[in-house]
Amino acid sequence: MAVKPSSERSKQPRRKKAPLQSKHELRSDAPLSLDRIVATAVELLDAEGIEGLTMRRLAARLEAGAMSLYWHVGNKEEVFDLALDQVLEYRRPLQNSAPEDWRKELVHMLEDWRASMLRHPWSASLLPRRALGPNILGRLELLSETLSRAGVADEDLNVAIWSLWNFVIGATITRANFDRSDEDRAAAQQRLTHLAESYPTIGRSRLLLDSDWDGTFRKGLDVLLDGLSTR
Amino acid sequence: MAVKPSSERSKQPRRKKAPLQSKHELRSDAPLSLDRIVATAVELLDAEGIEGLTMRRLAARLEAGAMSLYWHVGNKEEVFDLALDQVLEYRRPLQNSAPEDWRKELVHMLEDWRASMLRHPWSASLLPRRALGPNILGRLELLSETLSRAGVADEDLNVAIWSLWNFVIGATITRANFDRSDEDRAAAQQRLTHLAESYPTIGRSRLLLDSDWDGTFRKGLDVLLDGLSTR
């Protein structure tokens, strides 16, 4: 009886090491592993977006049969979970910074977070429905730790963490969303001028048109951090 | 040649008014309109979640053929757009409040926003991919207007709006997400204690376990508003 690994980590197949072809079947190059599957899924998502990822297409890119994937992965949802978490890996910069640099560290991590997700716009729309992978948890842990080290009292910690997390998530999702829907700037522009009558303040502030997303993110973050550190 | 309305608003069918049955076909009750479709879609989403909504099931609930829906609606995506916006309608409380109550008004609208989305948890996961419907824009407009009336300078307006928006979106998505994934508390609990080794600070703060979501939301909002008003 065969038992699938599926979600037990730490399990690499030990196959033939050197012998690259058996008989005459020079099966391109592929041993087909979880890592390869996830990496290819990210590629495919980058290239074709969320609807572009189907098990058959993914398998084709791996030069494998569609059902072969199911040995390594429980179902399609799991592929999404893994792809999302993979994209959110974070290596903290080397620890030579002074302990009062906590704010710089935080901003660095949070801006990197946002940047990572914007580099893979599908990740933003995926986030709401996915489980917390190790990389996401790692970022949360780093966040808690840094805030705690910065002197935030334990009873205020959760508010601080969630406020920052919420802000990053919201900003990223919004931004990623606007990027795509403005593929057709022309249509958007026209829609906006038509809307200016019903929504005058939005129209005046040009909120939807030429927001400086990066600057807005940075400033909003400052507002939050100011508020948190004076508490 | 027939021309579909599909996305031209202001178009109600004028049919037989009083005569409820023609001949002997007492066709239950259904004239099948955009409004009825959207309302039923929301019902279905509430009952079965995002994957539960299929065109065939929706049609069945309306006692109509599946393809009949496509006269009123361009495609399934549009159904999602409309359902989402429908759920986000907001009636501002009567305008008897003093002008310095802007902060109370803001908090009311934002908490109502979050509450509306949590009442229909699918809406949170839908938000990232959807267009801005009139109700969403209405809320944005109200937000701008109130902040502007509160004396926020025009050049700070966008930062303020987006910060609040981001916060609400992020908080709601996170919350809705956790609700679902904790259907099986037992599993979550066990996972958490196992994780406590790798993520000590998260474990200590019990961040994922017993957060007071409503309180955290309210406090985070205060932090933001404090930060914004002292600028």
Place this chain on the structure above:
DNA sequence: ATTCGCATCGTACAGTGTACGAGTCAATTG
């Protein structure tokens, strides 16, 4: 030589969104 467990994959099935075109029926026109 036989067994066993890992790994791959072909076939099949139920279900999806929707294109197409035929159908119904009230209102309008000649």
Place this chain on the structure above:
DNA sequence: CAATTGACTCGTACACTGTACGATGCGAAT
């Protein structure tokens, strides 16, 4: 009154999806 139009409904069909099931191959252990 007959004919035409146009709003609306819906049955059938097609390409495509995720994945259950079982057959197959293969290296290592017995």
